[in-house]
Amino acid sequence: VTAYDELRALVQRYARAADDRDVPALEALFHPDAEIDGVRGPMTIAAWLDTMRTPRGDGYSMHMLGDPLITLDEGAGTATLDTYGVVYQPERTLGMRYVDDVVLTDGRWLIRHRVSRAVWSR
Amino acid sequence: VTAYDELRALVQRYARAADDRDVPALEALFHPDAEIDGVRGPMTIAAWLDTMRTPRGDGYSMHMLGDPLITLDEGAGTATLDTYGVVYQPERTLGMRYVDDVVLTDGRWLIRHRVSRAVWSR
Amino acid sequence: VTAYDELRALVQRYARAADDRDVPALEALFHPDAEIDGVRGPMTIAAWLDTMRTPRGDGYSMHMLGDPLITLDEGAGTATLDTYGVVYQPERTLGMRYVDDVVLTDGRWLIRHRVSRAVWSR
Numbered sequence: 001v002t003a004y005d006e007l008r009a010l011v012q013r014y015a016r017a018a019d020d021r022d023v024p025a026l027e028a029l030f031h032p033d034a035e036i037d038g039v040r041g042p043m044t045i046a047a048w049l050d051t052m053r054t055p056r057g058d059g060y061s062m063h064m065l066g067d068p069l070i071t072l073d074e075g076a077g078t079a080t081l082d083t084y085g086v087v088y089q090p091e092r093t094l095g096m097r098y099v100d101d102v103v104l105t106d107g108r109w110l111i112r113h114r115v116s117r118a119v120w121s122r
Numbered sequence: 123v124t125a126y127d128e129l130r131a132l133v134q135r136y137a138r139a140a141d142d143r144d145v146p147a148l149e150a151l152f153h154p155d156a157e158i159d160g161v162r163g164p165m166t167i168a169a170w171l172d173t174m175r176t177p178r179g180d181g182y183s184m185h186m187l188g189d190p191l192i193t194l195d196e197g198a199g200t201a202t203l204d205t206y207g208v209v210y211q212p213e214r215t216l217g218m219r220y221v222d223d224v225v226l227t228d229g230r231w232l233i234r235h236r237v238s239r240a241v242w243s244r
Numbered sequence: 245v246t247a248y249d250e251l252r253a254l255v256q257r258y259a260r261a262a263d264d265r266d267v268p269a270l271e272a273l274f275h276p277d278a279e280i281d282g283v284r285g286p287m288t289i290a291a292w293l294d295t296m297r298t299p300r301g302d303g304y305s306m307h308m309l310g311d312p313l314i315t316l317d318e319g320a321g322t323a324t325l326d327t328y329g330v331v332y333q334p335e336r337t338l339g340m341r342y343v344d345d346v347v348l349t350d351g352r353w354l355i356r357h358r359v360s361r362a363v364w365s366r
Contacts (some may be wrong), residue, residue: 004249005126005192012191015206062217062241064206067189067311069256072245084259084308086208086330088217088242095306095332119306120332123316127248134313137328184339184363186328189311208330210339210364 003079003109007070007102010109011083015063023052031103031110038116062088065098077104095120125201125231129192129224132231133205137185145174153225153232160238184210187220199226217242247323247353251314251346254353255327259307267296275347275354282360306332309342321348339364 010029017025027049034045043051068081078101085096101113132151139147149171156167165173190203203222208215223235254273261269271293278289287295312325322345329340345357 001126001194002124002246002249004245005124008189009191012189012204015188016191016204060241062206064186064188064208064217064308066259066308067252067256069253069260070249082256082260084306086308086332088208090242095308119304120334123248124246127246127314130311131313134311134326137310138313138326182363184328186308186310186330186339210330212364 003072003074003104004070006109007072007079007081008068010102010111011065011068011081014111015065015085018052018063019061021052021056023049026052029111031105031112034110034112034114036114036116038114039118059090060088064088068100078102079109093122094118125194125196125226126192128231129194129201129203130190132224132233133187133190133203136233137187137207140174140185141183143174143178145171148174151233153227153234156232156234156236158236158238160236161240181212182210186210190222200224201231215244216240247316247318247348248314250353251316251323251325252312254346254355255309255312255325258355259309259329262296262307263305265296265300267293270296273355275349275356278354278356278358280358280360282358283362303334304332308332312344322346323353337366338362 014029017029030045036043036045036048040051063085065083065085068083071080073079081100081102083098085098087094087096095118097117097119099115100111102109103112136151139151152167158165158167158170162173185207187205187207190205193202195201201224203224205220207218207220209218217240219239219241221237222233224231225234258273261273274289280287280289280292284295307329309327309329312327315324317323325344325346327342329342331338331340339362341361341363343359344355346353347356
């Protein structure tokens with residue numbers, strides 16, 4: 001399996017873990033020192049994971065994530081992923097863009113820094 | 123071409139064949155003994171293909187399928203594909219999740235068992 | 245990096261350049277003699293790029309493009325990409341299908357001919 005395929009799998013694993021509200025599975029995708037700069041502002045990974053422990057009151061989510069634009073530095077063990085997504089929830093739909101700095105850590109690609117922004121909301 | 127790329131192509135071929143209502147093209151993507159467990163309940167591939175022979179009364183469909191999460195056992199010639207999709211039709215839009223068991227058969231990856239579920243409908 | 249991964253990156257670069265209205269970035273993805281057969285009819289790449297120089301009056305666009313179905317002739321340095329996309333704009337959403345003839349030119353994959361069609365609009 002190539003680094004490109006592993007990085008694509010990382011993105012798709014995120015979608016499934018987020019939609020299943022599977023916090024251990026989410027945690028396994030991020031570096032322990034990861035920072036998330038999202039709709040709620042910058043957060044540590046621990047604080048962000050706490051927001052995911054709360055059961056959703058409003059049913060499902062579906063993270064339909066596109067193919068990431070991958071910039072890989074295989075020698076350095078780093079990559080940047082620029083990923084478009086559409087998040088479906090019962091009450092609204094969000095157009096998202098995620099920019100992730102990813103690092104190879106003990107043989108696994110982990111998200112070290114994420115910026116996520118809503119481009120549109122309906 | 124790697125197995126990962128062939129498996130991604132299988133998913134995209136399914137979308138085009140389904141949208142074109144091209145039954146021979148669909149049949150070529152499934153194992154002769156395939157089983158489909160979808161919105162109409164479990165079916166043999168033959169029964170399911172029959173449902174696709176009926177012309178759609180209501181115009182187009184568009185299967186916008188995401189990048190599959192691929193679990194590959196290359197030595198065994200088997201893989202599992204977990205694919206999100208959004209299906210656009212004139213009267214409604216469906217959020218779908220497909221889980222496919224895929225087998226390498228005479229050099230081609232074919233769907234042996236499919237579970238498809240609608241996550242949401244609008 | 246494989247040709248398949250480079251071709252996928254080409255598709256994703258197009259989405260970002262189009263959404264950012266970054267005309268030089270768009271131009272870098274097309275062969276100098278490229279032809280675009282799109283919603284406005286057949287055009288040279290120069291004429292089409294001119295249409296992209298006009299600022300949008302109505303805010304954002306988001307080109308959510310799926311995984312392309314890739315038909316590669318690596319020896320000939322040519323490929324065909326068949327890509328589904330959903331384009332989100334403030335006033336409407338379009339279901340698109342792009343069929344691109346792509347050529348390896350001085351080490352880079354460039355779009356030589358594009359047919360783009362709207363499958364649906366909402």
